[in-house]
Amino acid sequence: MIRKITLVFSLIFISVASFAQIYDPVDWSFSYEKTGNQTYDLVFTAVIEEESHLYSMHLPEGGPIPTSFTFEDSGNYELLGETREINEGEIVFDQAFEMEIKYFSGEAEFRQTIKSDQDNFSVKGFVNYMACDDERCSPPQDVEFTITISQGETAEIAVESEGRGTLAEGRGLTGLLLVSFALGIAAILTPCVFPMIPMTVAFFSHGSENRGKSFIKALVFALSIVLIYSSLGIIVSLTSAGAGFANTLSTHWLPNILFFTLFVVFAASFFGAYEIILPNKWVSSADSKVDRGGMLAAFFLGLTTVLVSFACTGPIVGALLVEAASGDVFRPTAGMFGFGLGFAVPFFLFALFPSVVNKLPKSGGWLNSVKVTLGFIMLAFSMKFLSAIDTVYGLNILSRDFYLAIWIVLFFLLGFYLMGKIKFAHDSDLKHIGIIRFLIIILVFSFAVYLIPGMFGAPLKGISGLLPPKSAASFNLAGNSSQAGMTTPAEFLTASEGLCSEPKYAGKFDLPYGLKGYFDLEQGLACARERNMPVFIDFKGHACSNCKEMEAKVWSDPEVLKRLQNNFVIIALYCDDRTRLPGNEWISSSVDGKIKKTIGQVNTNYEIEMFGTNTQPLYAITDHEGKPLVDPMAFNLNVSEYIEWLDGGYQKF
Numbered sequence: 001m002i003r004k005i006t007l008v009f010s011l012i013f014i015s016v017a018s019f020a021q022i023y024d025p026v027d028w029s030f031s032y033e034k035t036g037n038q039t040y041d042l043v044f045t046a047v048i049e050e051e052s053h054l055y056s057m058h059l060p061e062g063g064p065i066p067t068s069f070t071f072e073d074s075g076n077y078e079l080l081g082e083t084r085e086i087n088e089g090e091i092v093f094d095q096a097f098e099m100e101i102k103y104f105s106g107e108a109e110f111r112q113t114i115k116s117d118q119d120n121f122s123v124k125g126f127v128n129y130m131a132c133d134d135e136r137c138s139p140p141q142d143v144e145f146t147i148t149i150s151q152g153e154t155a156e157i158a159v160e161s162e163g164r165g166t167l168a169e170g171r172g173l174t175g176l177l178l179v180s181f182a183l184g185i186a187a188i189l190t191p192c193v194f195p196m197i198p199m200t201v202a203f204f205s206h207g208s209e210n211r212g213k214s215f216i217k218a219l220v221f222a223l224s225i226v227l228i229y230s231s232l233g234i235i236v237s238l239t240s241a242g243a244g245f246a247n248t249l250s251t252h253w254l255p256n257i258l259f260f261t262l263f264v265v266f267a268a269s270f271f272g273a274y275e276i277i278l279p280n281k282w283v284s285s286a287d288s289k290v291d292r293g294g295m296l297a298a299f300f301l302g303l304t305t306v307l308v309s310f311a312c313t314g315p316i317v318g319a320l321l322v323e324a325a326s327g328d329v330f331r332p333t334a335g336m337f338g339f340g341l342g343f344a345v346p347f348f349l350f351a352l353f354p355s356v357v358n359k360l361p362k363s364g365g366w367l368n369s370v371k372v373t374l375g376f377i378m379l380a381f382s383m384k385f386l387s388a389i390d391t392v393y394g395l396n397i398l399s400r401d402f403y404l405a406i407w408i409v410l411f412f413l414l415g416f417y418l419m420g421k422i423k424f425a426h427d428s429d430l431k432h433i434g435i436i437r438f439l440i441i442i443l444v445f446s447f448a449v450y451l452i453p454g455m456f457g458a459p460l461k462g463i464s465g466l467l468p469p470k471s472a473a474s475f476n477l478a479g480n481s482s483q484a485g486m487t488t489p490a491e492f493l494t495a496s497e498g499l500c501s502e503p504k505y506a507g508k509f510d511l512p513y514g515l516k517g518y519f520d521l522e523q524g525l526a527c528a529r530e531r532n533m534p535v536f537i538d539f540k541g542h543a544c545s546n547c548k549e550m551e552a553k554v555w556s557d558p559e560v561l562k563r564l565q566n567n568f569v570i571i572a573l574y575c576d577d578r579t580r581l582p583g584n585e586w587i588s589s590s591v592d593g594k595i596k597k598t599i600g601q602v603n604t605n606y607e608i609e610m611f612g613t614n615t616q617p618l619y620a621i622t623d624h625e626g627k628p629l630v631d632p633m634a635f636n637l638n639v640s641e642y643i644e645w646l647d648g649g650y651q652k653f
Contacts, residue, residue, distance in 0.1 A: 025049035026131050030145045038117050039080070042147055044069065044110040044127060052133040056089055056102035057110070064101060065130040069112065072590075076121035080113040116149070123147045124590060144612055177338040184342020189370045193309045197350055217298040218351035222344035224302030226337065232317070233336025256385040263382035270375030272368075272425035305347070368426045369418070369437075376414040380407050387468045391542040400468040401455040408455075411448035415441055459552055467548070500527035505599070509574060512551045513561055517570025521606065521626075524571035528624035534653040535626070536568035536646075539607050539618040541576035541600075546635045547617040557639045563646045568621070573603040575616055621649030629653060 031043045048054050059066040069083045086109040089102045114123065126142045187193055269275060317339065383403055390398040416422050418441045420430030433441070454460040460467060504520040511517050518524035521537075528535045540547040554560055564570060577600040587596050589605045596602045607618060611632050620632040629652040633645050 024131075024141070025052035025133065026054055026129060028127065028143050028145070030147050032123075032147055032149055035113070039113060039115050040149060042112045042114060042123060044083075044112075044145075046104070046108045046110075046129070048104065048106055048108065048131065049133075050106075052131055053090075053103040053105045054108050054129060054131045056104065057083065057085055059101055060099050064132070065128070067110070067127065067129045069110065069125060069127050071112075071123065071125040074121075074123070076118055077114045077116035077123060080115055083110055083112040085110055120148075120150045123149065144609070146609070176335050180335045180338030181342035184339040184344075185346060186370075187309070187339075187343055188346050193305075197347070215352065218348050220298040221302045221305075221351070222348040224299045225306060225344040225347070226340035228303060228306050229317070229336040229340030229343070230333060231336075233333035253389045256389045260382050260385040263378050263385070267375040267379040267382065270371045270378065272372075272427075302344075368424075368428075372417060372424055372427070373414065376410055376417070380410050381466075383407070384466055388542070391468060398468065403468050404451050404454045408448050408451045411444055411451070415444040415448065418444065459556070500530050505579075508579065509572060509577075511570065511572055512555060515561075515565060515570060517572055519572050519574065521571060521573060521603075524569055525624055525626055528569040531569065533569050533624065534567070534629060534650060535622045535624060536564060536570050536649075537620040537622060538570065538572045539575055539603065539616050539620070540572055541574060541616045550617050550635060550637070553637050554639055554642050557643075559643055560639060560646070563643065563650070567646070567650045569624075573606070574600060575604040575607060576600045577603075621646070621652075623653060 025048055027047045029045045029047070031045070033041045033043060035041050046054055055064045055066055057067045071079060087104055087107070089104045089108070091100055091102045093100050124144070124146045126144045128142050130141075188197075317336070383398075383406060387398055387403055390396070413422065417424075418437055419433065451460065454467070499516055499518075501523065503516075503518045504523055506519070509519045517536075518527065524535060524537075555564065577598065579599045580597055581599060581602065585602070587602055587605065588594075589596055589609075591605060591608050596605050607613065610626075610628070611618065611620065615634065618632050618634055621629050623629060630645065630649040633642065636642060
């Protein structure tokens, strides 16, 4: 039993670890050469990181995944022969697969000859590949390409193979793991869980004089908890697949209403209005297995612990899954793995050092205070989902200042609660205030006071991702020229007035800090051609928290703002906007074959086709024909790196 649990746990750990540190050592570029009358060579070049290798197209069965190229059917051209490997490569004996295999190091080139009688056409397809080094392998993955052939001899198309974007997602998953781990530890302090600690420790120390056996039982118990929570995350991950799932989840009114209701229901449960419990027969069935003893009993004790603690951990787990599922498809698994690990580690340590249990504080009213505090926090976070609906659908009901007023009231009430001025159903009398509670009270009131200037136009950069945009404020004493807490230089405003035409959707969308730009791709590119300037494309969303944070913490820097205003034609593409386009502006997607009918759907489709990702924020620098000049930049709060990236794109124009 323990070997099976350990195996499953190891697989989950390896999977989650791989999400946190994405390994993708191959960068692809695509070009073509005219080789004769109506014939062309499509050139696929792979640049491979040092100490890594890319597998050949020709490998024996039962070995690694070979590199392959797939071309979309088209009447514009004809494939002549098969795709060819230009480099010789290396042939080595692979001990893992027990066969000779061929791979490439450093750089590899592949070519496919085509024939066409047309002067201008495009070749679309994707390359599937797998790469390894001495310690790890990347999973087989696809990189899409579009090679546009026109009059001329050669052309090169630089394609991003999910480099910066994927790494950014990896960093996001690492952050989620840390937050989830912390929440798992915090769940130990809830009144449903804390009293169980002595019981579980007694199980490991009672009836066994063999300390080694007790250690193994404690390990099985801890791994079981991690496995159970991770399994829940895997289920959510599997049902969250699809390129548009995260976008729909975070912007559609129905899931946002459900999540708002869910958070309010959980908060009411923490306030003591009722308890959210699982059916009693589930708990009894798992608990009956514990009495049988042995390693199997340790597993069922872990299951019983999870079920019994659900009344307190359920709201935390539900909230965590809601937040995780609105991002990358692997986030629910990573989140539940981190939560389960944080929840299990204290039990495991107490089992190893049972004497520590005697030094823990006794159960009492402080446990319910922890629960109620979490209820206030969840009630505050529930407003985020109402704000998403209001912003995406342009309702203009929940203004930024009204939103902040609710938060300020909630955190003042939390402060008064911690002082003992407010009582809920299960609270006991507060005879005195301890040092820790006193410090928490100071932090809560300080945070409430910190929010007050935000009602009058202050940017509140530290929490900007959780708030409605500044454009949603019903009044702003700071004025439009001070959105970053700084006066916008006059030279920026003068430069921004040089637009070629009135931007489409100017009344619907806007840019921060007085920046001027376009919200339609073709209109922006046309202006860039007219002014002979490079293009800065901002893939963003009304409900994108990270977009707001980037604007508050990076775009507000004077050097960044100066470059955005003076060096580029800005095109902001909202990927979650639900404005329906006229029928003549609908497009048929080459990604999923569906008709895209809204502004957000069209912009998201362009992002996926061009850059192979649908995440926001994503920033791209292109020439005035839309050809990328540098790799796109994803979420990155390092101002110096952002400036370096802007300068690099501008210099390549």
